[in-house]
Amino acid sequence: MKQSKIDFLLTWAVVLVVLPMPLIYTFNQGLVDSAANIRTYDFGILAYVWWLVIVYLSTRPKWIERFIPLPKMYMMHGLLAIIALLFATLHEQMSFTYHAPIRLTGDFAWYLSIFGIVYAVLFMSNWLIDRIPLVMTTKNKLKFLLKHQVSIWVHRLHFVMIGLIWFHVHLIPRVTQLSNFLIIFDLYTLAALASYVYVKLIRDTRKNSGILVENRALDVKTQMITVRLGKFAPEYQAGDIYFIKIEGFSNEAHPFSVASAPKKDNRLVSFVIQNVGDYTQNINRIPLRSKVKLEGPFGQFDKLIRGLPDDQPIILYGLGSGAAPMLSLAQQFHEKAIHVIWSARRDSRLYLDNEFKPIDVQYTSKNGRFSPEELSQVLTASEIKNGIFIIVGGSATVLRVRKMLKKIGVNNARLIDERLIM
Numbered sequence: 215m216k217q218s219k220i221d222f223l224l225t226w227a228v229v230l231v232v233l234p235m236p237l238i239y240t241f242n243q244g245l246v247d248s249a250a251n252i253r254t255y256d257f258g259i260l261a262y263v264w265w266l267v268i269v270y271l272s273t274r275p276k277w278i279e280r281f282i283p284l285p286k287m288y289m290m291h292g293l294l295a296i297i298a299l300l301f302a303t304l305h306e307q308m309s310f311t312y313h314a315p316i317r318l319t320g321d322f323a324w325y326l327s328i329f330g331i332v333y334a335v336l337f338m339s340n341w342l343i344d345r346i347p348l349v350m351t352t353k354n355k356l357k358f359l360l361k362h363q364v365s366i367w368v369h370r371l372h373f374v375m376i377g378l379i380w381f382h383v384h385l386i387p388r389v390t391q392l393s394n395f396l397i398i399f400d401l402y403t404l405a406a407l408a409s410y411v412y413v414k415l416i417r418d419t420r421k422n423s424g425i426l427v428e429n430r431a432l433d434v435k436t437q438m439i440t441v442r443l444g445k446f447a448p449e450y451q452a453g454d455i456y457f458i459k460i461e462g463f464s465n466e467a468h469p470f471s472v473a474s475a476p477k478k479d480n481r482l483v484s485f486v487i488q489n490v491g492d493y494t495q496n497i498n499r500i501p502l503r504s505k506v507k508l509e510g511p512f513g514q515f516d517k518l519i520r521g522l523p524d525d526q527p528i529i530l531y532g533l534g535s536g537a538a539p540m541l542s543l544a545q546q547f548h549e550k551a552i553h554v555i556w557s558a559r560r561d562s563r564l565y566l567d568n569e570f571k572p573i574d575v576q577y578t579s580k581n582g583r584f585s586p587e588e589l590s591q592v593l594t595a596s597e598i599k600n601g602i603f604i605i606v607g608g609s610a611t612v613l614r615v616r617k618m619l620k621k622i623g624v625n626n627a628r629l630i631d632e633r634l635i636m
Contacts, residue, residue: 218514221281229294234263236398244392251309258305262379264298265327266406269372273413274457274509284455284512285632292334299327311386319382326375333368366466376403421446424483426460426504429497432486432565437497438473440484441506449480452546453515453539458485461505463496471606472511473538473569475545486538486566515539515604518630519547527597531615532556533607537566539632540606548574553597557583557607557615583611586618598623605631 237259242252271278271291278287306324311317380403383389383396390396424447428440441458443450450456452475457467474484489497519528528550532540537556544554552575558564560582570577578592593601603619605612612631620626 218282222286225278225281226290229264229267229290230297233267234260237263237395237402240395240398241389241392244395245388254305254308257301258309261298261302261305262376262383263402264294264301265372265376265379266402268294268298269376269406269410272369273409274512275409276510276512279512279514283514283632295327295331295334299331302327313385316382316385319378319385323375323378323382326371326378330368330371330375373407376407422508422510423447424506424508426500426502426506427482428484429500429502431498433563435490435562436486436488436565438484438486439497439500440474440482441508443481443483443508447508448511450476450483450511451513451516452476452519452542454511454513454542455539456483456485456511457509459507459509460500461507463500463504467507467509468494471536471539472513472542475542477546486535486541488535513539515543515632516546518602518604519543519550522550522602524550527551527553527594527601529593529597529601529603530554531603531605531607533605533611533615534559534562536606536608536632540604541566541569543604544570544573544575544577552576553593553601554578555584555592556580557611583614584618586621589618590622593622601628603629605629607633609633 238256241255241259245252245255247255268291271287271294274284274287282290302324306320309320383399421444424441424443426439427442428438430438432438450472452472454472455469456472457469459465459467470485470487472483473486474482476483487494487497489495522528528547530540530543530552532538532555534557537558540554540556544552554570554573554575554577556564556566556570556577556579558579558581562581564579564581567579570579580588584592590598601624603624605615607615612633616626616629616631619629
């Protein structure tokens with residue numbers, strides 16, 4: 215866990231400092247101007263590089279997961295957008311030009327970045343929604359407008375913004391004379407956009423695909439679907455996440471946690487999906503033999519648990535639909551000292567009870583949330599003192615559970631979570 219923190223910090227250092235350096239260096243060496251003006255231009259360069267990194271991160275590059283897990287990659291994506299906007303604002307407020315095309319392309323790009331951040335923070339990021347009731351109320355009232363497809367198109371405005379900035383830079387006469395800078399600038403832009411086009415439009419997804427072989431109801435609102443992976447699809451690990459797209463059902467891939475164990479059959483992968491929302495409300499109607507395109511798998515829970523001693527207490531704490539990856543991990547590692555805790559919604563049936571009970575692990579479930587007093591009774595003294603807690607669920611609930619566990623004596627360093635915010 216300590217190494218993962220180091221990798222995360224090193225990744226931030228590369229993104230914030232190393233990647234912009236070639237552009238900053240060639241620009242500062244080539245342009246003759248006051249130190250104050252050059253610093254203002256550097257702010258804009260930094261923001262642009264970070265916006266390109268955001269484009270690249272949106273392709274969910276698999277190799278980066280060796281350094282940071284997917285949820286932290288999403289967190290970096292969001293934080294980087296905010297940092298880039300701050301530096302772009304400094305650039306916009308401190309720079310000046312009489313040339314209308316230069317001014318307008320820069321201003322419109324800035325306005326688009328502000329709109330994108332405001333929309334994402336208010337309606338796509340659970341961090342703010344979980345903490346400010348007014349924001350949650352506003353989102354709920356506008357839910358009829360905030361369909362997934364709307365968010366997709368808002369995301370695509372990011373490319374309009376990048377195009378405006380590219381023209382903005384190429385319209386500045388003094389900058390067009392900096393050939394070394396422009397070559398690197400254009401190569402960075404091309405690399406980011408090409409990676410996105412390749413992943414979204416060109417990459418052969420047939421190699422990572424499968425066929426739907428099961429679609430059964432767990433209760434009136436919940437389905438378990440099982441996909442038989444194709445010949446060339448990579449093997450998955452317990453607790454992983456896939457982005458799946460079912461032919462004839464959706465044009466966009468959506469993330470779901472694995473609910474099966476590869477030790478049973480590594481070519482069959484199951485997902486627990488609730489038929490609510492604009493994407494999953496008709497999941498129960500998908501016919502068998504439908505083609506499924508997969509992106510992934512992503513995940514590090516398997517690697518984490520595999521590296522722990524067999525007698526190490528491991529508490530898998532699932533919140534609502536966060537129980538799905540816990541089912542996968544419990545099936546895969548039942549020989550370890552596993553204790554599964556599942557807290558379902560009060561109005562929900564414990565639809566995974568029949569899946570958990572045959573597994574040779576300690577299992578505790580409840581409709582509604584556990585109180586600190588109940589957790590103190592459910593958990594042993596050894597689990598509270600030495601246990602590794604893996605918590606999966608909605609962001610707001612995960613935060614509450616972390617707070618409760620710390621209240622009863624669990625060390626924060628032993629709390630690992632995956633928040634269902636993607």
